[in-house]
Amino acid sequence: MFGKPEWFTRRKYLGWGIQPKTWQGWVYIAVILIPIIGMQFIPQIDNNSRNAILIVWAVLLAIDIVDIMAHLKIDEREKMHEAIAERNALWAIVIVLAMGLSYRIAQSIMLTGKPQIDPVILSALFVGLGAKAATNIYLDRKD
Amino acid sequence: MRTRIAELRKQRGLTQEDLAQRVHVTRQTIISLEQNKYNPSLQLAANITRALKQKTIEDVFLLDGE
Numbered sequence: 001m002f003g004k005p006e007w008f009t010r011r012k013y014l015g016w017g018i019q020p021k022t023w024q025g026w027v028y029i030a031v032i033l034i035p036i037i038g039m040q041f042i043p044q045i046d047n048n049s050r051n052a053i054l055i056v057w058a059v060l061l062a063i064d065i066v067d068i069m070a071h072l073k074i075d076e077r078e079k080m081h082e083a084i085a086e087r088n089a090l091w092a093i094v095i096v097l098a099m100g101l102s103y104r105i106a107q108s109i110m111l112t113g114k115p116q117i118d119p120v121i122l123s124a125l126f127v128g129l130g131a132k133a134a135t136n137i138y139l140d141r142k143d
Numbered sequence: 144m145r146t147r148i149a150e151l152r153k154q155r156g157l158t159q160e161d162l163a164q165r166v167h168v169t170r171q172t173i174i175s176l177e178q179n180k181y182n183p184s185l186q187l188a189a190n191i192t193r194a195l196k197q198k199t200i201e202d203v204f205l206l207d208g209e
Binding site for chain 2: 073075076077078
């Protein structure tokens with residue numbers, strides 16, 4: 001769409017997503033940020049219009065970032081490294097979520113006598129389970 | 144697995160970057176291959192063999208013990 005994949009690289013050490021690799025990537029960030037920041041200082045724009053512009057901008061930016069990430073060229077070694085790193089990150093997240101869920105249940109039983117399950121944490125675990133199953137079904141059928 | 148990539152690449156006067164561009168990988172991947180740290184896919188091994196103008200994959204990649 002707007003940004004080109006060759007301007008960016010995958011974020012490896014500080015989170016997920018992409019980060020600029022070339023000066024064009026930094027210009028892209030500046031071109032996206034400056035109008036939005038500038039808009040905050042224009043008093044003629046009312047709050048509703050400001051929010052609407054911000055939502056449209058955020059949606060366009062998200063679509064563009066997904067498009068850039070989908071078209072980033074990485075070789076097989078990088079793909080393998082990324083897969084291992086993502087797997088390890090996922091396991092860390094799952095362990096923390098499961099521990100948090102268990103702690104909340106134990107705490108609620110001790111305080112109220114009834115188990116209270118955090119629906120957000122439970123949903124996250126089940127959505128992850130579904131994503132894993134779907135991925136394995138797809139990969140088994142693919143090759 | 145060991146490789147003769149560095150030897151064959153130098154014979155052909157190619158830099159690591161040249162070879163990386165020819166087989167569509169990063170220079171770091173070529174470095175890892177030359178240091179025998181990474182085992183490539185069959186497709187990448189075939190591409191490297193072709194880029195180095197060798198006849199067979201075994202001319203470039205040697206299984207341990209060979």
